Amino acid sequence: MNALWPALRAALIAAGLAFPVVALRTDLNMDNQLVLEPRWSWMLAAMALAFFGKLALGALPARKPKAAPAQTAEPPARTKWIARAGLALIALWPFLALFFAGPSGALKWIDNYGVQILIYVMLAWGLNIVVGLAGLLDLGYVAFYAVGAYAYALLSTQYGVSFWICLPLAGILAAFWGVLLGFPVLRLRGDYLAIVTLAFGEIIRIVLTNFSSLTNGDAGIASIPRATFFGLPFTAGPNGFAAFFGLKFSPIHRIVFLYYLILALALLTNFVTLRLRRLPIGRAWEALREDEIACRALGLDTTKVKLTAFALGAMFGGFAGAFFAVRQGFVSPSSFNFMESATILAIVVLGGRGSQIGVALAAVAIIGGSEILREFDFLKTIFGPDFDPTQYRMLLVGLAMVAMMNWRPRGLVETRAPTVSFGQARQIGADMVKEGHG
Amino acid sequence: MELFLQQLINGVTLGSIYGLIAIGYTMVFGIIGMVNFAHGDVFMLSAFIALILLLALQQMLGVFAPVLSFLIILVGAMALTGLWNYMIERLAYRRLRGSFRLAPLISAIGMSIFLSNFVYVMQGPRNKAAPPMFDKVIKLTSGSSYDVTLSYKQILIVVVTASLLAVFWFIVQKTPLGRAQRACEQDAKMAALLGVDVDRTISATFVIGAALAAVAGVLYLTYYGVVNSQDGFVPGVKAFTAAVLGGIGSIPGAVLGGLLIGLIETFWSAYFSADYKDVAAFSILAITLIFMPSGLLGRPDVEKV
Incomplete structure (x- = not known):
């Protein structure tokens, strides 16, 4: 009772x-x-759910406080092997897809599940430098993605500059914007910084929407030139990629090429991040995340340290943006709204801020998961023809962010190997690390 | 001159709505130092609740009397939105009070995404137009080219805002609950030692903030007559701007900031460019935070080690 x-x-x-x-x-x-x-049955279902949920929770034995786990001495070798096996799978993915699904069926697997996910992996790794390593919450990351995308779109359609020149330019421009926007705001404390970056992200989007003479407004920029294979276009003609290599022309070549391009860009992001973490600047980022006041007391120029993280994150966002533009062939301001920033942030938060592999797994889960939701047509037979499972994507993402903060605030991958260690590097559990001001 | 007067009226109306939302931000920030990112979506939710209650009154119970139905939806939306925010605080924020500083903000962003998509999924993507209420208009001056008008809605908005602010002011200044609130704001640990139930006080703060947001939601619905599940974000950011401009943590500051933002936005739209009116609000937000982080009426925020 x-x-x-x-x-x-x-x-x-x-x-x-x-x-x-x-x-x-x-x-x-x-x-x-x-x-x-009226849909009273839905309300009754919600009531029943709450009633039995509460009843079940009450019936559970009271949770004993967990004894503090000893330092997890799990050898880092295992994660290394997982990462290697994953990398091999990713590298062979287009060929596996071609082998199992055939040239027409593979398009979906390479494009929707491969390229789409890898773009987000790259974006999330870029944001991870800012949020995960330096501990700065950036809610306007999509602005730099937009800068990169529009940089390529405008330079290529207006001046005919090739993709391979635009790609570094897009990164540099985005980094420049990162410095420009970051410089005044990085003195602010964590939550204010988050809100100001949100404001900047929105301002850039509104300017892109209304500055029609340059950006063509809401209609966006269409027919952006496709990427070429170092000068060889992916066309059916005699000068095309297929003819040069003596292959039969197929549109899938371009997709496979895009896949490896984004894979290379993403791995570059990862490589640079991992290397930088070992440099003094990377250590400074992590120190800043743990305790800003201590950093200042030790003589770090916190503004400069934050600015490098911000600019570097922005640069990778810019690369990803240029890739996005060349892949879609079309950019418009609606691709760069706050929900996009929130999705990337959610990936970083769910994966575990600072953990590269966790972030990649979270990107696969969120972006791949929302692609899989598209396939759930059979749910229509249960919930009626109006039921659209993809609508629930962001709803679930939001809930996952709340749940993650409440139960595993350090993300899916909680343990972290210290970047610098004395003697043997042992993984540190979440309970051992208390974060500072961030 | 006519244009100026008209924009002044419009700006004060809009500013009242922003001020009501801004109080929710400023109170929560004052008491637990958290930017309640989901507050804009709570406001949007309250407008939906009001719309549905109004339709239910008209179509299921056949009540059409404007003043009576307005009062019913006002009270109903305040109560139900308060319940929502109470549960949001319980489930999404309460556990995070001892966590690292950005944890509540990230949780609130998740909650904001959840709420807007929840309403989207439940009520569909379209704009929802409410049946018109209080449509009459008073002509103040009939100028040569331009009539300055004051609509019944605008009078209603200013009157309701002013009277509810008075009630709210009384609660904060004169009741035991308000005293507990101000005590927790100054020093939650000390207040707890002196027997103030901090958890209950924080819950009450969220409920009051949501109730005021619900007033704003009802007024927004009567004023614009249309609401969409994505309508929480921009008014939310603007109200947050108002709270920051007035000095976050300061309740009179929130009202003042709301009025200022409303006026700036309407005048900006009238004299410069309506396309860039959101840019004006966002820029004020950035500029205030960078150069004047304690706002107009706020106390400077000193970080002690």
């Missing part, structure tokens, strides 16, 4: 929460007027 009252209370609260928004759906009728369509 004692367990029933809290459960009843939970059900009542669920009813209160669900009553207007869930139980009554507003819809336009034939006369273009809003009418209410």
Whole structure:
């Protein structure tokens, strides 16, 4: 009986929460007027869920406080092997897809599951430098992605500059914007910095939307030149890639090429990050994340340290942006809204800020997961024809961010090998590390 | 001159709405030092709750009396939104109070994404137009080219805002709850030692903040007559700008900041460019934070080690 009252209370609260928004759906009728369509069963379901959920929670034995786990002495060798096996799989992925799905079926697997995920892996690794290593929450990261994309789009359509020249230019431009925006704001403390970067991201988007003479406004820039294989276009003609190598022309060549291009860019990001972490600047980033005041007391120029992280993260965002433009052949401001920033941030947060492999896994889970949601057509037979599983993507991402902060605030990969160590490098569990001001 | 007067009226109306939302940001920041990123979406949710309650009143119960239905949806939206925010605080923020500094902000961003997509999934992607209410307009001057008008809605918004702010001011200044709130704001640990239930006080803060956001939501719905699941983000950021401009943590500052942001936005749209009106608000946010982080009426934030 004692367990029933809290459960009843939970059900009542669920009813209160669900009553207007869930139980009554507003819809336009034939006369273009809003009418209410009752869905009491949904509300009852929510109440039942809360009731039995609470009951089940109450029935669980009280959780004993876990004894502090000893330092996990798991050898780093195992993660290394996982990473290598994963890398081999990723490197062979297009050929596996071609082998198993055939040239027509492989397109989806390489493009949607390969290129799309790798773009986000790269973006998340870039943001990871800012959020994960330096501990600066950047809510406007997509602005640098946009700078890179528009840099390539404008330079190639207006001046005919080739992709291979634009790619470094896009990175440099984005880094320049990073310095420009970062310089005034990096003195701010963590949460203010987050909000200001959000404001800058939005300002750049609004300017891209309204500065129509340059950016063509909401309509975006179309027919951006495709990438070439070091000068060989992916066309059917005699000067094309296929003819040069004596292959039969197929559009899949371009996709496979894009796949390896983004893979190389992503790995470059990872490589640079891993190397920088061993340099004094990388150590300074991590020290800054743990305790800014201590850093200042030890004589680090915190603004300069933050600025390098910000600019470097922005640069990789710019590379990814140029790649995005060349892949889509079309850019418009709507690709660079706040939800995009939030998705990239969610990947970094869920993967474990600072953990490269965790971030890559989280990108696969979130972006691959939302692609998989598209395949769940059978759910329509359960929930009716109006049910669209892809709508639930961001909803789940938001919930996952909340849940992650509450239960595993350091992300999926909680343990971290110290970058610098005396003697044997042992992994450090989350309980051993307390983060400072960030 | 006519244009100026008209924009002044519009700006004060809009500013009242921003001020009401800004109080929620400023109170939560004052008491637990967290930027409640989801507050804009709580505001949007309250507008949806109000819309659905209004439709339910008209279509299921056949109540059409404007003042009566306005009062009912106002009270209903305040209560239900308060319940929502109470649960949000319980489930998403309470455990994070001892965590690292950015944890509550990230959780709040997740909550914001959840709320806007929850309403999107439940109510669909379209703009929802409410049945018109309080449509009458008073003509103040009939100038040569331009009539300055004051609509019943605008009077309603200013009157409701002013009277609810008075009630709210009384709660904060004169009741035991307000005293506990101010005590927790100054020093939560000390307040707890002196017997203040800190958890309850923080919950109450979230409920009051949500109730004021719900007032803003109802007024927004009556003023614009249309709401969408993505409508929480921009008003939310603007209200946060208002809170920062007024000095975050300061309640009169939030109201002042809200009025200023409303006025700046309407005048900017009228005299410069409506396309860039959001840029104006966002720039003010950045400039205030960079050059004047304690705002107009706030206390300087000193970090002690």
